[in-house]
Amino acid sequence: MKKLLxxxxxxxxxxxxxxxxxxxxxxxxxxxxxRRYKAMSATEKHFNAGTWVSVRDFVYLKNDTKAIxxxxxxxxxxxxxxxxxxxxxxxxxxxxxxxxxxxGSGSIRIDYSIHNGDARRELRFIKxxxxxxAFVIHNGDTHRLKVEHDTVRIIIQNVKPAKYLxxxxxxxxxxxxxxxxxxxxxxxxTLILNDYRNIGKLLAEKDIIxxxxxTLASVRTGKENNPxxxxxxxxxxxxxxxxxxxxxxRMVKFRMLLEEEYGQVYAYSLPQHRFAFYGNxxxxxxxxxxxxxxxxxxxxxxxYRRGYQRDYAFTSLYSSALFFFERGAGREFxxxxxxxxxxxxxxxxxxxxxxxxxxxxxxxxxxxxxQQGDVFSGTTVKLFAGIRLPVGLTLYPEVIATDNFAHIxxxxxxxxxxxxxxxxx
Numbered sequence: 001m002k003k004l005l006x007x008x009x010x011x012x013x014x015x016x017x018x019x020x021x022x023x024x025x026x027x028x029x030x031x032x033x034x035r036r037y038k039a040m041s042a043t044e045k046h047f048n049a050g051t052w053v054s055v056r057d058f059v060y061l062k063n064d065t066k067a068i069x070x071x072x073x074x075x076x077x078x079x080x081x082x083x084x085x086x087x088x089x090x091x092x093x094x095x096x097x098x099x100x101x102x103x104g105s106g107s108i109r110i111d112y113s114i115h116n117g118d119a120r121r122e123l124r125f126i127k128x129x130x131x132x133x134a135f136v137i138h139n140g141d142t143h144r145l146k147v148e149h150d151t152v153r154i155i156i157q158n159v160k161p162a163k164y165l166x167x168x169x170x171x172x173x174x175x176x177x178x179x180x181x182x183x184x185x186x187x188x189x190t191l192i193l194n195d196y197r198n199i200g201k202l203l204a205e206k207d208i209i210x211x212x213x214x215t216l217a218s219v220r221t222g223k224e225n226n227p228x229x230x231x232x233x234x235x236x237x238x239x240x241x242x243x244x245x246x247x248x249x250r251m252v253k254f255r256m257l258l259e260e261e262y263g264q265v266y267a268y269s270l271p272q273h274r275f276a277f278y279g280n281x282x283x284x285x286x287x288x289x290x291x292x293x294x295x296x297x298x299x300x301x302x303x304y305r306r307g308y309q310r311d312y313a314f315t316s317l318y319s320s321a322l323f324f325f326e327r328g329a330g331r332e333f334x335x336x337x338x339x340x341x342x343x344x345x346x347x348x349x350x351x352x353x354x355x356x357x358x359x360x361x362x363x364x365x366x367x368x369x370x371q372q373g374d375v376f377s378g379t380t381v382k383l384f385a386g387i388r389l390p391v392g393l394t395l396y397p398e399v400i401a402t403d404n405f406a407h408i409x410x411x412x413x414x415x416x417x418x419x420x421x422x423x424x425x
Contacts, residue, residue, distance in 0.1 A: 047111035047124055047155060049188040054230045056257055059212045060238045061205055063198055068190040069216070073230045076187045077217045079156055083189075084206040086114070086154060091199055093123060101196070106130045107148035108196050113155040113186075150196040154189045212239050219253060232257035274301045284322050284413040286375060286400070293413070295320035297342075316344045320366070324373050336373030340366035346386060362386035368402075378404040382411070392417040 040048065055071040071077065080086075090112050094101070101108055111124040134145035193199070202209070216235050223231035236252045275298060282293040297318020324336040346362020368380035380402040388394040398411040 043124070047113060047122075047153065049155065049186045052185070053257065054232045055234070056259075057216050057235045057237065058258075059209070059216075060240070061202070061208070062240070063201055064194050065198065065202065066192040067209070067212075068192070069188075069213075070190070071187045072185060073227050074217045074220050074225065075227050076158070077213050079158065079187060080189060080213055081210055083209050083213075084203055087199055087202055089114075089121065090152070090154070093121060097123075097125065101125060101127075105134055105144045105146040105148070107150050109151040109153070110196060111153045111155065113157065115157045146195070150193050152191040152193065152196055152199060154191070155186050156188070157186050208239050212237055215239075215251075219251070224255075231255060234258040275299070276301055278318075279418045280394075280415045281418055282320070282413050282415040284411060286322065286411050287409060289324060289375065291322045291324050293320060293322045295342075295415070313347045314345065314360075314362070316342070316364075318342055318344070324375055326373060336375070337370060338368060338372060338376055339370035340368050340382065342366040344384075344386065348388075357390055358387055359390050360386070360388040362388075376400075376402045378402060378406070384413070 049070050052072055053070045055069065055074055055076075057069045059067040059069070061067060069077070069080070090110075093112070094110065106127060106129045109126040109128065111122075111126075113122040113124075115121070128148065130146070130148050134147055136143055136145040191199070191202070216237060219235060220233065223229075224233045232255075234254045234257055236258075238250050241250060277296075277298055279294070279296040282295065284291050284293050295318050297316055299314050299316035299318075302313045319339055319341055321337055321339045324338065326334045326336060328334055342364055343366075344362050344364030346360050346364075348360040349358075351358055363385050364383075366382045366384070368376055368382075371377070371380070380400065382398050382400040384396045384398040386394050386396050394415040394417075396413040396415065398413060399408065400411050401408045
């Protein structure tokens with residue numbers, strides 16, 4: 001029995017260690033755009049924040065304007081507190097090019113790179129023609145119709161002393177600056193506007209933008225605050241009120257990195273791993289006897305988020321007890337405790353089987369390590385499958401072998417969810 005318990009403990013420890021390593025690997029290489037980034041030209045890479053984005057937030061402003069913040073960590077948000085100064089410099093710098101930026105009904109992309117180390121600013125313009133010719137007719141007048149949005153991307157090249165850069169954080173896209181003992185890394189703000197000339201209107205929203213920045217930084221908790229290896233996260237924030245894509249919510253937070261907010265329902269999150277301590281009460285049908293029971297144990301949960309739906313895989317190690325009652329010769333009652341150690345693994349998926357909605361399915365096995373009474377004898381093991389219903393009940397059809405495998409018979413248990421205490425790894 002001791003050998004079996006030791007093997008079960010090793011199995012759970014191995015699963016936890018693999019999941020723990022996988023968690024750090026997922027966080028460190030969280031941005032799904034890494035392959036696309038490697039395929040970019042040198043110019044595209046120069047005007048892009050790279051693959052170390054751990055924060056991607058979406059803010060909806062007036063005039064159908066959307067701001068997308070892409071940062072290494074939330075500690076970078078204060079860099080945008082001077083957004084009015086940044087926009088004022090941008091308006092002044094592109095003023096000379098207004099005539100050449102005329103693109104009819106097509107769209108314009110403006111990349112604006114700011115180097116904090118030497119106050120150098122760089123500009124790039126890209127014109128995209130509108131597919132086909134679009135027109136609007138109003139009161140007998142015909143005008144070209146502009147449908148495509150313009151894009152303004154502001155890249156801030158941060159320069160920091162190299163002593164603040166951990167050795168494990170140095171990656172191929174972390175460039176050492178020519179200043180002795182310093183390095184830089186980029187963060188960026190992308191503005192989606194009906195017309196790039198609306199940049200000036202954002203100056204009137206400076207206070208709202210700064211409020212949004214402070215709010216987005218304050219809602220982060222736990223590992224999302226880690227300055228070096230933050231948990232990837234995204235927030236959709238509407239400072240002026242809710243919208244149809246967020247179920248009228250003013251703010252929706254995701255413990256994952258959204259590629260774009262409209263795909264949130266179809267996007268899968270990075271796995272998040274937790275240990276949980278839990279307990280249930282149950283009743284079991286063994287041979288022709290109905291016996292109450294209870295269980296307690298520990299489980300490793302690997303959470304995934306698909307939009308608003310949370311799924312997870314789990315591996316549990318727990319002890320369960322069945323209580324059998326027997327009347328003695330003096331008509332007094334005796335309670336016989338029979339305890340199993342169990343290992344169980346399964347997943348949740350909310351599927352329908354034969355018209356019945358199933359919350360999770362699992363399989364496992366158990367070994368009887370404490371025996372009283374005459375229901376079981378000798379070496380006793382069981383195999384079972386768990387079928388959890390949405391109402392919090394779980395059915396466990398079982399096959400039990402007892403008396404050194406001399407007797408094999410079916411059983412059935414019904415578990416009622418009791419409590420669960422979760423803790424992040």
